[in-house]
Amino acid sequence: MTTKTVAELLSQDVTLQDVTVKGWVRTFRANRFIALNDGSTINNMQCVVDFENFEETLLKRITTGAAIHVTGELVESQGRGQSVEIVVKSLEVLGDSDPETYPIQPKKHTLEFLRKNAHLRTRTNTFSAVMRLRSSLSFAIHKYFNENGFYYMHTPIVTGSDAEGAGEMFRVTGLDAKNPPLNEDGTVNYKEDFFGKETNLTVSGQLEAETYAMSLGKVYTFGPTFRAENSNTTRHLAEFWMIEPEVAFMDLTGNMDLAEDFMKSVLSYVLETNKEDLEFLDKRLQDIEKHLPQAERSPMNLIDKIKFVVDNNFKRVSYTEAIDILRNCKPNKKKKFNYIIEEWGADLQSEHERFLVEKHFKCPVILFDYPANIKAFYMRLNEDGKTVRAMDILFPGIGEMVGGSQREERLEVLKEKMKALDIPEEELWWYLDLRKYGTAVHSGFGLGFERLVMFATGMGNIRDVIPYPRTPQNAEF
Template sequence: MRLTRTKISLLLQEKTLDQEVLVKGWVRTKRGSKNVAFIALNDGSTIHNLQIVADPGIINEETLRKVTSGACIAVTGKLTASQGQGQSIELYSSKIEILGEADPESYPLQPKKHSFEFLREIAHLRPRTATFGAVYRMRHAMTFAIHKFFHDKGFYCVHTPIVTGSDAEGAGEMFRVTTLNMDKPPRDEEGKIDYKEDFFGKETNLTVSGQLEGELAALALSEVYTFGPTFRAENSNTSRHLAEFWMIEPEMAFYDINDNMDLAEEFLKYLVRYALDHCRDDLEFLNKRALDEEKDKKKEEKSEMSLIERLQFILENDFARVTYTEAIEILRNSKPNKKKKFQFLIERWGADLQSEHERFLVEKHFKRPVILYNYPKAIKAFYMRQNDPESQTGEDTVAAMDVLFPGIGEIIGGSQREERLDKLMQRMDQAHIPHDEMWWYLDTRKFGTAPHSGFGLGFERLLLFITGLGNIRDVIPFPRTPENAEF
């Protein structure tokens, strides 16, 4: 009878002894003596390796010589109880087939600790490490959980364009899309590049957000979400920035700012709970990795909570809801501000909050996740609903909200959208956004407008929090950053 491959995750889970099985995977390590060899095999289905016992009396010497770190092998044998420490079962091999050799002299992933900086240089191989195998599995699990959350709530997934003629954020940091010959582009009468000759007949870019198109769908289907790639041409090399990343952006008709905050809190708690319930082995590995790293840090740099404690912290606490105005007063009167410990001092209402301020509010003042809302109009996007004069601080604020987490600061940003045509046109004029370029967006305010809200969750920022890693380039398979588009 022909054996079919069994995943290592299933073998370790079922632990059915004395059966003949076939496993395939990549060699992590090989150790032993002339009498026996122990091979740690991993196929990516679990953080755990399966120990293969190879008897040189059964497996020929030439085959065993080719079993080196990085080699891909197929192993047939019987599952037995392990006699050694570190594993409960092992596979006593009767046959080993070399599927792909790995030159031990040049294979870059030798069995030792490698820096994340080095692993970014070999991003095509880093998924074979335990850490990045865990990250990839977590990325999949969170993708599934996001779709499941919205599907179970009756939301519809919509696909918004990647190529767009609009700048949703109004920031202008976009990647241009063109088929023009850049050596000799066509010119108009004023000597400017004539984009009428381009593929789309106008200037186009890679999208920074699917929000605006998501709003159009919400004003027909009521509750929708997008989940797709977005692009920002921001020349930043920080550990929090990517030029290409993924965004989850729900848009909901008939939701006000309070409904929006309710959904954001429910959504984040669902994702954290899903990770704890379904990714326990990977989380425990990442938790241990993070604790080991903490040992080398200075006392003032150490985290107060472990990775798993931070995840539990999200589930165990209701999110504090605080207006921007209240937060400014808290920050202005705080010890770090008075003693000039903040890098960016808070001196006046209207300041744009930085990560250090957000983390202070979460970790030191409220000691729980925080949702800030009602931000100054001047520092927010044109599409956010202007608060009525009788609300809080009057017309100077908009119904915007940000969700702040420990260790990371802002994780979600959103708002109630401006559904009133006159107010929206007024804000577009202030932001110098031409009405004719956004005619389709304005039409939704002319024909059956409705109160509606939405938010954006950066997928990689979520993964930073869930995995406990410190650099956003390590939670996406192939990071795109300034002067780096390798692989």
């Protein structure tokens, strides 16, 4: 008999059939009702046991967390909460289960406690829902790019360049930590290292993706990136995943069109495929916010927030116009913002971005043409000499979701910008070659995958949307 998943059985109309299912026990009530879950759905399958037909020693082994194999008859449920249930004919407990030490008991656990038990936390409804949504979003991303003519590119994880100029990178070395080779001035001689130069874990695959876009036309990366930033905020990880498309012959307007269509597509996908998980997470969030002061509650529930992005056209606003709006708005004039906007050139904070989305325009917003001095060296300089062809997409509840730009395709302009920032030409000679040989307008953007998962699940801490978070002083599991 073929083993069925719980999701398959709950979706079937046919009853009075013999079925077999395997999963983990959530609860076992009154020596009669087993709530069984196999990870395929947030819902449990109720398995009804006639205890007179089974040995007491077997029933004692059916504890929370135990893995079991059940065979029985799928029938219409006699109780509330489920449409069908299984009347158990045979039951096998697979392996051992220690009820005294099993940490994920059927009670409310704090998120911090579950992070300490990250290897088992997906056995809770919250984390199983989050990780199914993460998987669906990942599939939707690949699906979108595949259907739109993009080629998937694997960019290097070990790199000799710092694409963002952040300087907060993890060094990769094969040298003896206690006795490394030294130069005459006492510095480490990386020429004797494995790669013959100083190397690090990548912070972005963008620069390499640009090289492939300038031959394949449309490419994207979706891989791990790393930042050695000593930050313990709810939005920072040392290891995270980035989606970075790059497109040849596309200007900033085309880049904004692509990013908007992409975001709407992937979020529409999970609205369709993960309805039950979203409904559960939506209710979870509403239950949490009942206990918060009114001012701290979200302006929209989770599903409405996602639909807010999917159903609205994104408003496109220049940075200069946004600064004027923020400078003259009531929260700024009454000094309600934590960061007061006083003059052009300010780097916008999440509170400013959310005001524009949630209060002023009441739709997702794309800001463009930012001051050059707060953006990266590779962004195309505008004719005014002070702004660049950058764009950020702002979402409700979270602020910036996507950051991108039209890339600087002019060799001399790019050289001047690199010189001003002390970026050696010999370090990025291959990147400059793109501006020598067949240079053309091209654009792209970056999206932190975990930030997208946070938005789609309503989770407030980025450590709860990745299987095993890597943060300062934490590399467990």
